Amino acid sequence: MKTHLWPQFIEVVKREVVPALGCTEPVSVAMAAATAMTYLNHEPKTIKALVSPNLMKNGMGVGVPGTGMVGLHIAAAVGALAGDPQAKLEVLKNLTDADVAKGKALIDAGNVTVGVAEVDNILYAETTVSDGEDEVRVVIADSHTAIIRIEKNGEILFEAGKESAGNDEPAACNPFTEAKAEDVYEFALNAPLEDIRFISEAYNLNNALSQEGLNGTYGLQIGATFGRNQERGLLGKDLLNNVLRRTSAASDARMDGAMMPAMSNSGSGNQGIAATMPVVVVADEIQASEEATIRALMMSHLMAIYIKSYQHKLSALCGATTASMGAVAGMTWLLGGEFKQISDSICSMIGDIAGIICDGAKTSCAMKVSSSASAAVKAALMALDGIRVTGQEGIVADDVDTTIRNLSTLANGSMCETDNEILRIMVSKVA
Template identity: 55%
Template sequence: MNTVWNRMIDILKTDVVPATGCTEPVSLAYASAVAARELGEPVQSIEARVSPNLMKNGMGVMVPGTGRPGLLIAAAVGALGGDPDAGLQVLESASAEAVQQGAHMVDTGLVTVGIAEEIPYVLYSEALVKGEHHAVKVCIANGHTNVISIEKDGESIFSAAQTDSGNKDDKIFFLQGLGLADILEFAEQVPLEQIEFLRQSEVVNDALSKEGLTGNYGLHLGCSMRQQQDRGLLGNDLLSKVVIRTVGASDARMGGAKLPAMTNSGSGNQGISATMPVVAVADYVQASPEVRLRALALSHMTAIYAHAFLPKLSAFCATITACMGAAAGMAWLLAKEDKLTVISRAICSMTGDISGMVCDGAANSCSIKVASACTSAVRAVILALDGVYVSGHDGLVAFDADECIHNLGQLASHGMQITDQEILRIMMNKNKSEH
């Protein structure tokens, strides 16, 4: 097996992993948990700072098992009951007592979270955890659980900032050097045992979907759409099957279900969006175990490739690129021949359709954005099967699908910087007028 395939497998193993709760508040919870372990005495207060983008994504989303949204409760429960050895599942084993104590700390003003304006990282969280005699500060950057420094009582006891950045740059350089043809060849020909671990993405995200469709979480979008099917207002076609199963998982994810999601590129909603549409179509066509596994590999790897052109966090809703991965997987399952052409045409159409959807932070409304991205993906695939697609004469769309992905990266990285700032400003200042 060639070195390029080996590298793709390594990246899939690091980018498709389980996480309990939205990864932005979980990042701060993890920093708090690590700091509390190093503190060596009961936690009395927490002072946290995060990057503007992490503030945007963490301030309104439910934290699993707490019944509360936001970064304050995440920091508190992470420090009081988080497992610092569990990575993105740091909060999964938090006890009811830790949640109650954390809520009390928040309510009595012992936890603060502010924006770290001066740091050079888009993704950054910092927790300063204080006890009676000591204080520990843990800083995370460039990855949701990537600890770059630990200080105890003002003295450094760990630093990894210099050794990590080169590896990150090398990974992005590798991903940006790929193309859809490379990923398709990998998905079709890699030995099955090398990607067997990806079956877990279906198991984990499908369980989350079933939980969300109970109607007990978030926006209740998936459950509501099923009810509309029963009333005859929605059909039971393939598009509806894809959207309902996918948004069910997103409802549960954003509504605080204490079940993990299998992530993609550091995001649960991206992992859900890259997984569940492919699962729904695989069920629809009664795909064999091998075929559905290869379709999942194609989707997840395409989503990771597309995300490599984006900032870690931005004003660009990355369920779009995740659903481009799903479009690749769905097209591969449905196309009888010339699969790469169908995949490419679908991605071109999505570029012309939904590239303007912004990220205004993680919240219950994410599920309706997941629905929009899924709808775009399914529609683009179905049209591409008949040779209908948005051409390179139109707007941001290029004649080549890889170039479309590059163009979206340019839009997110450069064109939407001011948009990102304005979104956060509006979020921080809304709902303050008297009624």
């Protein structure tokens, strides 16, 4: 076992699995605006946001918590008016109705603008905020909360070193340059329990968000729809339908602006939900011990990060699919599988749902979350019966690590043009 990697595994999970209030792309814009306001003396009069095409795609149609509105204009406005930059991905947690009213007034007056920046960064958000006397520009790049530049009236106040602004982590901070999927599996099963107990907060936050989605009328009500039809007798109250109901309900609430945080994964609340809730439901179904639940959640979240580490932060590949590939690892183990079955289940999922596109963050993401969770249940049960998509089929290879890299080659290569076409279609709808 590569125990020397374990401290790095813990570090990367603590960095990538964090609470997030609302979709993380609008949150980046809100955080940049909130940070700018710390250098100004008066309320904002004008706000200008420029974002990368991928961030525009994921921000233009998603609900912003506490506002009842969608999109980057309101995120920039309320971020400047009431954001807490120290709260990072929970920057909007103190938002009030009065703040929202002021933000809407700024937008209605034409004082908030949003455009697409010509940048190479896949994840990029900058805001320029003026209070009528001074002007501050804040730039975030490559990670949702990574500020790389602050300017006031044209003077540079802060500029991150080149090593902070690159697309890739330094090798010393990225354990996956050496690790394989089996190392993730061995860590999750053998690390000291107290070192990984913190992952149980993912259970608490995302399960609470799921209950909110079931009890409310959020988005497309995917989770509530499953629940209603279980009560009508049209769907059984079985493992599959409970996974779909509880997982998609959390996404319903999160994507429609519920004022509750999700535990994110790799910068995405939906990915955090997808990596958490299927494992939670299986653990509840089999009455797993606290330790088994913690180890399964760690396996799921770290495996999801491992798979995502080969891909761009944002791409044309739906992130809920890769996060659910983490979930299938935790589920398969809870149901009695070992590493071979986990490898088989991940390979089968890649053979099944590799083609699901990301066409922006929106309420219908809950449908993709439920589809991915369904594929995870199916792949886990197949693997436990010794069945998998073989290495002679499509992009699937004989071993899981090569299969993961094949998926990432697709996401980072030819699907970049798919991403461009998706954005062109989306922008044309609001032009």
